[in-house]
Amino acid sequence: MSSKSIRNKRRRENKFDKELTYESSLPPYEPVHKYRIYFLHELTSLEDLNYLINFSQHTKCFAIDTESNYGSNDPALIQILYIQPPDVESPMLLVEVQFLPATSSPTFFKIQQLFQSIFCNDSHLFTWGDIRKELNPFTIYDIFSMPIYSYLHQVQVQFKPWFNQWIKKYYSLPADNIDNDLNDIVIIDAPTYDPTLLLPTQLMNNKKFYSGETWSLQDAIVYTFGQYLSKRETLRQWSIGLDETLYTCDRSFSSNYRKKLIKYACLDCLTVAYINFIMQQSKIPLDMNYVHKQQQTSGEYTLSNTLTVVSDIFQLSEDSSYSSEQNNTELVAVHAPNERHQSPLHSIQLDCHQHETEAPALVSTTVPRSHKRSSIAKKKRNTKTSHRHRANRYNYEIIRPENMKITSIKKLLRENHIKYTNIHVVHSVLYIGVKSDGHKHLYEQLLPSDMFV
Structure with a gap:
C-alpha cells in the first residue's frame, strides 16, 4: 500500500472515530x-x-x-x-x-x-x-x-x-x-x-x-x-x-x-x-x-479573498537556527544517554578543523580551475548540514516519560493529531520535536504526562 493510500485510510478512520464520538456525546x-x-x-x-x-x-x-x-x-x-x-x-x-x-x-x-x-x-x-x-x-x-x-x-x-x-x-x-x-x-x-x-x-x-x-x-x-x-x-x-x-x-x-x-x-x-x-x-x-462582489464592467471581484490570519507565535524566527557559514561552532540537539536533560536544546562543540583537507592538485593554467569539492569536503559539509537540520528539529521540544515501542508512540501521536518534526527516546525519556513555540504550548496541554507510560 502506498504512503498516500495509508494517509487516506488513516484520515477516513479518524473521521469515523470523530463521528462516533460526537454522536455518542x-x-x-x-x-x-x-x-x-x-x-x-x-x-x-x-x-x-x-x-x-x-x-x-x-x-x-x-x-x-x-x-x-x-x-x-x-x-x-x-x-x-x-x-x-x-x-x-x-x-x-x-x-x-x-x-x-x-x-x-x-x-x-x-x-x-x-x-x-x-x-x-x-x-x-x-x-x-x-x-x-x-x-x-x-x-x-x-x-x-x-x-x-x-x-x-x-x-x-x-x-x-x-x-x-x-x-x-x-x-x-x-x-x-x-x-x-x-x-x-x-x-x-x-x-x-x-x-x-x-x-x-x-x-x-x-x-x-x-x-x-x-x-x-x-x-x-x-x-x-x-x-x-x-x-x-x-x-x-x-x-x-x-x-x-x-x-x-x-x-x-x-x-x-x-x-x-x-x-x-x-x-x-x-x-x-x-x-x-x-x-x-x-x-x-x-x-x-x-x-x-463581481463588477459587471471590469469582470473582477471588488474584495480580495487573500487575507490570512496567522499569529506571530507560529512563525519561526530567523534567529532560531545557526548558520554554519557564520559560526565555526554550532548548536546541535542531542540526547546523550549519560547526560541529564536540563534544557530543550543541548549544545556540543564541533571542531571544524578536526579533519585535514587534501592538498589541491596542480592544474594547468590553460584549463579553468575546477570548483568541485573533494570527497572529504563534501562529507564535512553534509555533516554540518545534518547537524543544523537536527538542531532545528529540536528547537521546540516536549519531554515525556515513556514505556512503549516507538511505533506505538507514533500511532498515539497521529491519533491525537500531533504534528511532530522528530521523536527520540533515551533511557525511557521521550523527546518530541515540534515546529514552533505555539505548537509546543498547544501540545503540552494535549499530551498528558503519563500518556506513553
Whole structure:
C-alpha cells in the first residue's frame, strides 16, 4: 500500500472515530428555522415556480450548498434556502439537476427565471465554502451562468476570527453577568474535555485560530451550539431521484434512505443560515474581506479573498537556527544517554578543523580551475548540514516519560493529531520535536504526562 493510500485510510478512520464520538456525546442538531421543501425537476408545477419567483423577489438572503455523486463527482443537487426570520416558514429548494425538464419546455424556462431572481445583483448568497467553486460544475445544465453578480459571503472563513473574538468576550465577562448578556453571546454547551477528539473550547479555538486549519461545519456546530451534525451522508450517490414522485427515480433505494439524504441536504443550508444569524446578532464585527462582489464592467471581484490570519507565535524566527557559514561552532540537539536533560536544546562543540583537507592538485593554467569539492569536503559539509537540520528539529521540544515501542508512540501521536518534526527516546525519556513555540504550548496541554507510560 502506498504512503498516500495509508494517509487516506488513516484520515477516513479518524473521521469515523470523530463521528462516533460526537454522536455518542452530543444531541443531534435541531434546526431553528422553519422551512418547506420544494423539489425542482421535470415535474415541478408552473404554479410553484411562479410562487418561488415572486418570493425570491422579496428575499435578499439565501444559503446555498451543493452535492455531487461519490466516485464520479458528477454534479447532482443544489440546495437553496430562502433566509427569513427563524419563525417564518422559508422555502428550501432541492434542485435535482439530473432530472431537469427539456430545455425547450416552459418549466425549464421558469427554472431559469427563478435562478435569475435568486442570483440577482443585490442578493446576498451565504455558503460555507467558496460558492464559485461549488456552482461552477453545474453550469453545464444552463439553468444559470457564471459569473454571479450577487454578494458572495464565505461564512467558513468569517467564522474563524469571529469565533476567536466571541470566546474572548465570553470568558472576559464576570460569571454573574453572562446570563444578562445573551443578546451579545451564546452560551457554549460543548463538552469541556475529551482526551481523544473533543477539546476544551478555548483550546480548540487556539488550535484553529493560530494555525492554517479551517473550521469544518460539523466542528462549528459542536463548539457553538453543543450539538451533533451528522456528516455520514456526505459520500453518497445523490442522483437517485430524492423525490419519489419522479417516474425515473431509482426504486432500489428505500424511502427511509431518501429521507436521510433529504434531511442531510437541508441541514447543510439550515446550519449555515443559523450560524450566520448568530454572528450577525452578536454585535461582533465580521471580516468583510470575505464578502465578494463581481463588477459587471471590469469582470473582477471588488474584495480580495487573500487575507490570512496567522499569529506571530507560529512563525519561526530567523534567529532560531545557526548558520554554519557564520559560526565555526554550532548548536546541535542531542540526547546523550549519560547526560541529564536540563534544557530543550543541548549544545556540543564541533571542531571544524578536526579533519585535514587534501592538498589541491596542480592544474594547468590553460584549463579553468575546477570548483568541485573533494570527497572529504563534501562529507564535512553534509555533516554540518545534518547537524543544523537536527538542531532545528529540536528547537521546540516536549519531554515525556515513556514505556512503549516507538511505533506505538507514533500511532498515539497521529491519533491525537500531533504534528511532530522528530521523536527520540533515551533511557525511557521521550523527546518530541515540534515546529514552533505555539505548537509546543498547544501540545503540552494535549499530551498528558503519563500518556506513553
